[in-house]
Amino acid sequence: MANKEFSFKLLKTKGKMRAGTMTTPHGVVQTPIFMPVGTVGSVKALDSADVKNTQAHIILGNTYHLYLRPGMQTMQEMGGLHAFMQWDKPILTDSGGFQVLSLGDAIAHKQDGSSQKSGPSVKISDDGVEFRSHLDGSKHTFTPEKSIQIQREIGSDIMMAFDEALPDSKPHEYAVDSLAKTNRWATACYEYWEKHDRRSVYGTYQSLFGIIQGGLFEDLRREAVEHIVSLDFDGVALGGETVGYDLDGTRRVMEWIEPLMPKEKPRYAMGMGMNPIDLVDGVKMGFDMFDCVAPARLARNGSLYVGSLEIENGEPVFQSEFKNGRMSIGAAAYTTDSGLIQEGCDCETCKAGYTRGYLRHLYKTKELSYFRLATQHNLRFMIRLTEQLRSYILEQ
């Protein structure tokens, strides 16, 4: 199973929209794709069989969280993350950089729009980031090499280069230094990856994606693309506080960098995918891969996606009777609603026939089963949306 190397094949384009096929040691990912987030070795409220039922092609693991719990000794003794969580499809790991900073004080806004937590202090140096665990306050240091080494021990299919996720509030002067660091770290990650023959500690091939930072500064974003593209990463990612959080900013940045990105490599918009329309926009801006914790978190908080992809004037458009495509299942109006969350939805929750009235009851009574039923709807919804976008592109 783990013999195949990494490849990406661009099958079709329409305008900037792209449909492709990405092959990893643990299977094929058809793009565009939405990737559920399994922070600490579990997509919240779901088990791995549930995640498979959402028809996810690939999931994320968070390096920072997994490094702290269960820790890399346990991870290795359990044979890596795939074996640990009984997930035999592709896994992408982030570098830990975003969590180190967002669970510290550096980033004012979390990407899903939730309010800032005060966290442990973080020290950023030229070599890496020193931080305290948000769990027990213990002190740790991530460097580019350390981040890749941890990802090698997790055994993901796709690793991300270690970067400084630049807060939007920082001035140009700070951003220049930050980007210089991120670019140096990208080179360091690349070299460490090559040194280990691009393989995990379990011997499987791991691809590495570089990350384009630079905040909301056009000159820096252009400089960032240039550096990342100069290294032969397997894929190119767009990072930063803005991406997926400030959609206008995200679009602006994407417009700057898209023409400079290689066509033959997968493009990942990190943290983008809170609302259905974000996926449509991201695909229209020329990106292939998306992830966000928000669909699952919104589900747990009573917001369920409803809507559909329509074609208007030859363009795919997301339409919904609800603002942002989200219904509030806790509303009294649904008390005796015997309809499904969405008629025709092929998620396990809707297929099983659970009604809005029943789901509202489970939500109001805080039954644990609610969280799973809601999560599997929202995740399947987002994945189906990327499938529909792909079909649309392929049919052109």
Place this chain on the structure above:
Amino acid sequence: MANKEFSFKLLKTKGKMRAGTMTTPHGVVQTPIFMPVGTVGSVKALDSADVKNTQAHIILGNTYHLYLRPGMQTMQEMGGLHAFMQWDKPILTDSGGFQVLSLGDAIAHKQDGSSQKSGPSVKISDDGVEFRSHLDGSKHTFTPEKSIQIQREIGSDIMMAFDEALPDSKPHEYAVDSLAKTNRWATACYEYWEKHDRRSVYGTYQSLFGIIQGGLFEDLRREAVEHIVSLDFDGVALGGETVGYDLDGTRRVMEWIEPLMPKEKPRYAMGMGMNPIDLVDGVKMGFDMFDCVAPARLARNGSLYVGSLEIENGEPVFQSEFKNGRMSIGAAAYTTDSGLIQEGCDCETCKAGYTRGYLRHLYKTKELSYFRLATQHNLRFMIRLTEQLRSYILEQ
């Protein structure tokens, strides 16, 4: 589906042990059986498909909880509990009496061994029980007729007569009065049931079981059996604070009443089934049906059943390397344990291959998926145990 009436067929006995088949409008229940508890329209942490996967034949609904939420207007508009929760197999409802008293102050010990909650005040009169909702303090009254009416609106397959669950601490004098009330209420329930042609508001046949109270007083328990047996209930249940909580007391009471109970009717030990051995004991004492919230609650709290039914000197005996047949999944010893909770277990969690190490990780990180994976193991364990007891009896 809902045309069949109720019947019970005793297939085989060995000593006091019995194997039977109970037919209800929503299907057949093979006894002995353990019944998962779906308090408020959901077996905690599971959806109805999960419950089916535990191979449950029948589940419980709690009249008190369902009466408060979603309430009987919603229940009826949604077509009754089967339709509401997408569960098409048999449902048994309690009378509400136990919750009215246990969520009030009357019962010092909850049946699962958890500590007493202070609750709303409860007034017991000759006609019924006045209580305040544990949710919002609103005032309600349950009478025998009201309890049956609510159960008719829930649409269960098996209803329980309204009773006063007698606290063990009460003196004989109080117990005499209490039992007189319970017996009068049993008659009132019977008459109300007959008056409505034994049918739910949805037209389905509902059976009614009488409940034997009388605390730890032999004279009262004998008097209670005599009264309950004098009415032509479809089944006979053993209730009271003792049952399933104080196992020595339970055995004593069972010894008194078992010879006086009809052979041709199902016998239900209410609230019994916290530990695997309780089910073995209950079956050996001549009972057919068991329920308890504890297996699910223990699972959520990190206690997972391990052990097996063995035959020693021709008798079924539960054996386990763990005290009470429960392992503590949070123990550090399981951190890198790549074994299943129990080798050969046919629950969905063990079949999916989730290891003790992974489950410990989910438990320690408080991942929501843990609660479901643990619950479906413990429930399947208890149901399988009753299946094995049944096979043993049938093979004699």
